[in-house]
Amino acid sequence: MKRLFTATTMLALLLACCALALASSGGPGLTADEALAKLKEGNMRYVAQASVAPHQDAARRHETATDGQHPFATILSCADSRVPLEIIFDQGVGDIFAVRVAGNVAAVDEIGTMEYGAEHLGVPLIVVLGHTKCGAVTAVVKNEPVTENIGQLVAPIVPAVKSVKSRFASASLDELINKSIEANVWQAVSDIYAKSPLLKKMAAAGKVKVVGALYDIDSGKVQWFGEHPSNASLLGK
Known part of the structure; x- marks a missing residue:
């Protein structure tokens, strides 16, 4: 009996065949663009249900216990349990330097961690990853009552939401939330440059690349935004 293969099945098989070679290239020596390609390929495998879960064995x-960690990408993401980084990018132990916090905000703790990744670990790529249906952003858009600690936590999201509301005053609530989620990604990128002279200097010198992205918690796909639309201006070029 002949077996019919759908385009999705064939893509899954192709990705699976290439996965071992893709996973074997480690973090040290990768450029930012190579690291970005590695994340894109991993997410494609995940969406196609062709994940190989590399670097998750005893070896x-x-x-990593003996030779230390050499992650190839730093990802600032939301702490939402529906955004498990190593799974959605099909990576393993020692591959991703993860910085997770509600609302993927870039404040002191997060920026300090990213500085460590860039300066001490030599990570060439920083990804600010927002996600659909983000509870932190939604709370700010709706101006929901929160505790004092949560209020301080989500404070960096407020400028993004205010900007969206001023530009799209007639938009529906869902539209405001979606636009604010994307705007908050760019807000975090701006905050990274504004609050970290080190990362700004490294980015201007081409030693670090900072990009934005959005994860769809339903489809599993990552939408890649690239660098900030005003990247050159933010870096003082």
Whole structure:
């Protein structure tokens, strides 16, 4: 009996065949663009249900325990349990330097962690990853009552939401939330440059690349935004 293959099935098989070679290239020596390609390929495998879950065995644990960590990408993402970084990018132990916080905000703790990744670990790529249906952004858009600590936590989101509301005053609530989620990604990128002279200097010198992205918690796909629309201006070029 002949077996019919759909385009999705064939893509999954192709990605699976290439996965071992893709996963074997480690973090040290990768350029930012190579690191970005690695994340894109991993997400494609995940969406196509062709994940290979690399670097998750005892040998990898021993390697990183003995030789240290050499992650190829730093990802600032929301702490939302529906955004498990190593799974959605099909990576493993020692691959991703994860910085997770509600609303993927870039404040002191997050920026300090990213500075460590860039300066001490040599990570060439920083991804600010927002996601659909973000509770933190939604709370700010709706101006929901929160505790004092949560209020301080989501404070960096407020400028993005205010900007969206002023530009799209007639938009529906869902539209405001979606636009604010994307605007908050750019807000975090701006905050990284504004609050970290080190990362700004490294980005201006081409030693670090900062890009924005959005994860769809339903489809599993990552939409890649690239660098900030005003990247050159933010870096003082």
